[in-house]
Structure formats: structure tokens, C-alpha cells
Amino acid sequence: MIEREITSPVSLTTADGRFNPESQGWTRTQLHDTSGIGQRSRGRNKRWEYWNVMTPTHIIALTVSWVDYMALHAVWMFDRTTGAAIDVTDIVPGGRSATLPPTLGDGPARARSRRLSIDIDELGPVAGTRLRAETARASFDIIAERPEGHEAMGVVVPWRRNGAVKRFQYTVKDVARPARGTLTIDGVTHSFDADSWAVLDHGRGRWPYRVWWNWAAGSGMVDGRVIGLQLGSKWTDGSGSTENALVVDGRVSKVSEELVWEYDASDWMRPWRVTGERADLTFTPFYNKASRTNALVVSSRTNQLFGVWTGWVLDDRDERVRIDGIEGFAEDVLNRW
Numbered sequence: 001m002i003e004r005e006i007t008s009p010v011s012l013t014t015a016d017g018r019f020n021p022e023s024q025g026w027t028r029t030q031l032h033d034t035s036g037i038g039q040r041s042r043g044r045n046k047r048w049e050y051w052n053v054m055t056p057t058h059i060i061a062l063t064v065s066w067v068d069y070m071a072l073h074a075v076w077m078f079d080r081t082t083g084a085a086i087d088v089t090d091i092v093p094g095g096r097s098a099t100l101p102p103t104l105g106d107g108p109a110r111a112r113s114r115r116l117s118i119d120i121d122e123l124g125p126v127a128g129t130r131l132r133a134e135t136a137r138a139s140f141d142i143i144a145e146r147p148e149g150h151e152a153m154g155v156v157v158p159w160r161r162n163g164a165v166k167r168f169q170y171t172v173k174d175v176a177r178p179a180r181g182t183l184t185i186d187g188v189t190h191s192f193d194a195d196s197w198a199v200l201d202h203g204r205g206r207w208p209y210r211v212w213w214n215w216a217a218g219s220g221m222v223d224g225r226v227i228g229l230q231l232g233s234k235w236t237d238g239s240g241s242t243e244n245a246l247v248v249d250g251r252v253s254k255v256s257e258e259l260v261w262e263y264d265a266s267d268w269m270r271p272w273r274v275t276g277e278r279a280d281l282t283f284t285p286f287y288n289k290a291s292r293t294n295a296l297v298v299s300s301r302t303n304q305l306f307g308v309w310t311g312w313v314l315d316d317r318d319e320r321v322r323i324d325g326i327e328g329f330a331e332d333v334l335n336r337w
Contacts, residue, residue, distance in 0.1 A: 001240070001242065001256040001257055001258065002256065003025060003026050003155075003240075003241060003242065003254060003256045004024070004025035004026070005025060005026055005027070005028075005254070006023075006025040006026065006027050006031055006032075007027075007031070008031065009031050009032075009033065010022055010023045010031060010032060010033070011023065011032070011033040011035075011036060012032050012033060012034045012036060012037070012156065012168075012170050012204065012205075013034075013036030013037065013039065014036070016039070016040070017036050017038075017039025017040035017041075018040065019158060019165040019166070019168050019206075021158075021165070023156050023170070024156045024158055024240070024241065025155070025156060025241075026153060026154060026155040026156075026241070026254055027153070027154040027155075028151040028152070028153070028154075028252050029151060029152070029154075030103075030104045030105055030152075030154065030172065031154070032103070032104075032154060032156065032170050033103050034102060034103050034104070034170055034204035035102035035103055035106075037102075037204045037205065037206065038068075040206075041166070041206050042068060043068050043069055044068065044167065044206045044207055044208075044209075045067070045068045045205075045206055046065070046066075046067050046068070046169075046203060046204070046205055046206070046207050046337070047065065047066050047067075047098075047100045047203065047204050048063065048064065048065035048066070048100075048201070048202075048203045049063070049064045049065070049100065049109045049120055049200070049201075049202055049203075050062070050063045050065075050200070050201040050202075050203075051120070051129075051131055051144065051198060051199070051200055051201075052198070052199045052201075052217075052329065053131070053142055053144070053179050053196065053197070053198045053199075054196065054197055054219070054306070054327055054328070055179070055183075055190075055192040055195070055196040056080075056192065056195050056196070057079070057080055057081065057190055057192065058077060058078060058079055058080060058183055058190060058192075059076075059077070059078040059080065059287075059306060060076070060077050060078075060140055060142070060183060061074070061075070061076040061077075062074065062075050062076075062118050062120075062131060062133050063075075064098055064099075064100060064109045064110065064111045064118050064120065065098065065100075066095045066098040066100055067298070067337055068095075069093070069094070069297075070091060070092060070093050070094065070095075070295075070298065071091070071092045071094070071095055071096075071097045071098040071111070071113075072089070072090070072091050072092075072293075072298075073089070073090050073092070073097065073098070073111035073113055073116060073118060074087070074088065074089040074090075074116075075087075075088045075116050075118065075133045075135055075138075076088075076289070077138055077140070077183065077185060078287070078289070079185075080287075083287075085289075086135065086137055086138050086185065087291075088115050088116050088135045088136075089293070090111075090113035090114060090115050090116060091293070091295050091298070092113050097111060097112055097113045098110070098111055099111075103204075104172055104202050104204075105122055108120060108121045108122070115135060115136065116133065116134065116135045117133065117134050118132070118133045119131075119132040119133070120132075123143070125146070126146055126147075126148050127143075127145075127146070128143050128144050128145040128146040128177070129143070129144045129146070129177075129198075129200075130142070130143055130144075131143075131144060131181075131198070137185060137186055138183070138184060138185045138186070139183075139184050140181060140182065140183040140184070141181050141182055142179055142180070142181030142182075142183075142198070143179065143180055143181055144177040144178075144179050144198035144200070145177060145178040145179065145180070146177060147178070147250055149250050149251075150177070150250040151247065151250055151251055151252040152172055152173070152174035152175075152200070152252070153172070153173050153174075153230055153243070153245040153247075153252050153254065154170065154171065154172040154173075155170075155171060155241050155242070155243050156168065156169070156170050156241065157169045157170075157171070157205075157235070157236050157239045157241045157243070158239055158240070158241070159208065159239060160239075166206070167205075167206050167207060167208050168205055168206055169203060169204075169205030169206075169207065169235075170203070170204045170205055171201065171202065171203050171205075171243060172200065172201075172202040173199070173200070173201055173202075173217065173230045173232075173243060173245070174199065174200035174202070175197075175199050175200075175217050175218070175219050175228035175229065175230050175247055176197060176199075176219040176220075176226050176227065176228030176247050176250075177197065177198040177199070177200070177219075178196070178197065178198075178226075179192070179196040179197055179198040180192060180193035180194075180196065181193075197219035197220065197327075198219075199217045199219060199328070201215070207337070209336060209337065210334075210335070210336050211235055211334075211335050211337075212234050212235065212332075212333070212334045212335075213232065213233070213234045213235035213332075213333050213335075214231075214232060214233040214234050214261050214330070214331065214332055214333075215231070215232050215243075215330075215331050215333070216229070216230075216231040216232070216272075216274065216283065216328065216329060216330035216331065217229060217230055217231070217328045217329060218309040218323065218326040218327060218328030218329075219326060219327070219328060220323075220325060220326030220327055220328075221326075222321075222322055222323055222324060222325060222326060223322060225248055225249050226247075226248070226249050226250065227246075227247070227248060227321065227323050227326055228246070228247030228248075229246060229247075229281075229309060229313065229323055229326065229328060230243065230244065230245040230246075230247070231243070231244050231259065231274055231279075231281075231330075232244065233258070233259065233261045233274075234261075236258070237258060242255065242256060242257065242258060242259075244256070244257065244259060244279075246313045246314075246315055246321060246323075248315060248321060253313075253314075253315040253316040253317075254316065255276075255278050255279060255313065255314075257276045257277060257278050257279075258276070259274050259275060259276040259278075259279055260273075260274070260275050260276060261273070261274050262274075262275075263330075263332070265332065268285065268288050268290075268303050268305055268332075269285050269288060269305070271283065271284045271285075272285070272305070272330050274330075278313060278314040279311070279312070279313045279314070280311045280312055281309060281310070281311035281312075281313070281323070282309070282310050282311050283305070283307055283308070283309050283328075283330045284307050284308050284310070285305035285306065285307035285330070286306060286307050286308070287305070287306045287307070288303055288304070288305050288306075289302075289303075289304040289305075289306065290302065290303050290304075291304075297336070297337075298336065298337045299335070299336045299337075300333065300334070300335045300336070300337070301333070301334045301335075302331060302332075302333045303331060303332050303333075304329055304330075304331040304333075305329060305330050305331065306327070306328070306329045307327070307328070307329070307330070308325060308326070308327055308328075309323050309324075309325075309326050309327070309328055310323070310324045310325065311323060311324070
């Protein structure tokens with residue numbers, strides 16, 4: 001599979017809000033202008049920011065999203081020692097509860113609802129991103145650092161029907177961001193500043209109503225190098241684009257191959273396999289974050305497994321890079337939205 005690397009700014013949409021075919025490709029840095037999402041196809045436009053942070057003691061996640069006719073915001077915190085979790089999700093009609101920048105980096109993201117508040121602020125090109133959230137029982141304040149020269153894979157995925165593209169997605173999957181900060185649960189504060197990693201899923205697009213996807217990520221240190229792993233499947237199949245990439249010490253190697261995913265939906269905790277000519281990976285879960293949402297026109301079934309990756313991936317110089325021991329997640333999601 002040949003994927004075009006984009007190296008200069010481009011708009012995701014044309015002046016009238018339609019898909020711009022010149023935007024299809026992948027990037028190492030933010031180059032896509034996505035401000036045209038919302039100009040057409042009311043009800044199908046989707047915007048979101050999702051962050052996941054894994055520390056030695058906790059796993060933390062937040063979501064700020066708007067899907068044209070409603071907003072969905074979430075804060076989740078998991079104690080890796082006790083297995084206790086706090087999960088606060090609010091579904092709010094309309095979009096007034098969400099503030100999302102039209103293009104990545106063009107402003108803050110915020111959520112304000114009855115049960116939670118979320119603030120995502122860019123601190124500068126090197127300083128990183130500040131993640132804050134507050135619920136009745138818990139809060140956190142985290143810096144996802146952005147080391148100098150750090151790259152993040154962005155890719156445009158078009159869905160063609162009868163040769164035309166009316167549905168498409170731009171995503172940035174930013175893995176292996178060192179994280180530091182504090183998490184407070186029921187008045188007890190936990191601090192972390194080492195062996196902690198943040199992952200971003202930034203999305204802007206125009207989606208079909210029913211979508212099934214796999215997504216996986218991992219971050220950590222192997223052989224003295226910072227390793228980031230980014231994988232996806234199902235939703236990209238047949239589009240001419242993939243969201244597969246390897247990051248080594250901040251440099252992205254695009255994995256332009258539709259990898260094969262093997263896992264047991266009757267036993268999610270069995271090891272997962274992701275393989276191809278450029279990768280041979282095993283994911284061994286230790287926790288399944290299973291969730292279900294059913295709000296009339298919107299429903300979701302998610303199994304997000306957290307665990308440990310082993311195996312190898314070829315970088316863009318055809319060097320076999322070991323990823324043994326890095327932590328992360330792999331998920332299976334079916335959405336109607």
C-alpha cells in the first residue's frame with residue numbers, strides 16, 4: 001500500500017464544505033485545516049478530543065466530543081492496585097456544553113455539564129498540553145509533555161460510495177507523550193512524574209451512522225529508546241489509508257499495511273494478535289473496560305482492553321524494532337451515532 005506523505009498545509013474540505021481530495025494522505029505534524037467540518041451534512045459531523053494517560057498506579061481518560069446534535073463527555077479513573085474505578089459520563093443535547101477548536105492547536109477544548117468539567121489547553125509547541133478535569137469525587141491536573149522534535153501521525157481516511165466521497169475522517173493519533181501531574185480521589189492526592197505516558201485521539205470528520213473499529217496504542221521505554229505504537233483496523237479497510245504507525249524517539253514511521261487482527265470476542269482477556277509483513281505483535285490484557293451507551297439514536301458497545309505489548313515492528317528503514325514490555329490498550333468498538 002502506498003500512502004502519500006503531506007508536507008505542506010491543506011484544507012480537509014473545499015470552500016463549500018465538501019471533501020477535498022488533495023487532503024488525503026498522512027502527516028508527521030499538524031498540517032490539516034479542519035474548520036470546514038460543520039458546513040454540510042448536518043447530523044454526520046463529528047468532533048472530539050480523547051486523552052488516555054497510563055501511570056504506574058492509575059489509568060486516566062477524558063473525552064470532549066460533539067456530534068452535531070448532541071455532546072458526549074466522559075472522565076474515567078482506574079486504580080491499578082485496588083481495581084476501583086470512577087466513571088462519569090454525560091450526554092447533553094445540542095452543542096452548548098462543548099468547546100472544541102476548529103483545527104488542532106487553534107484553541108482550548110472544554111466541557112461543562114451537570115456532573116463534570118474538562119479543560120484541555122495547549123501550552124506551546126514544546127511545553128505540551130495541560131489536561132484538567134473535575135467530578136464530584138475526583139480531579140486531575142496533568143501535563144502531557146511534547147519533547148522537542150516529537151512527531152504525531154495524522155491521516156485522512158475517505159469512505160467512497162459509487163466513486164464519490166461524502167464521508168471522511170481526519171485523525172491525529174499522538175502516542176508516547178511523557179506525562180506528569182496529580183490525581184485526587186476522595187481527598188487523597190497521587191503524584192506521578194515518571195514512567196507515565198499520554199495518548200491523544202483527535203478527530204474531525206463526517207461519519208456513516210454505523211461504524212465498527214479497532215484501535216490500539218502503546219507507549220514506553222525499550223532498549224533505552226522511547227517507543228510509541230499506533231494501530232487501527234476495520235474502519236480504514238479498503239479506503240487506501242491506514243492509521244498504523246511506529247514512533248521511535250519521537251520520529252514517526254508510517255506502517256502502510258492493513259494488518260490482521262485476531263482476538264476472541266467470547267473471551268476478551270485472551271491474548272490478541274496483530275500481524276503482517278511489517279509487524280508481529282501480541283497484546284496480553286490485564287483489564288477490560290467494558291461500556292455500553294444507549295441514548296435512542298446514539299448507542300455504543302466498547303471493550304477497551306489494557307495490557308502489555310510484545311513483538312516487533314519494522315520502521316521506515318526496515319529495522320526490526322522491539323516493543324517488548326510497553327503498556328497500552330486495544331479496543332473493539334461498535335457505534336451507532
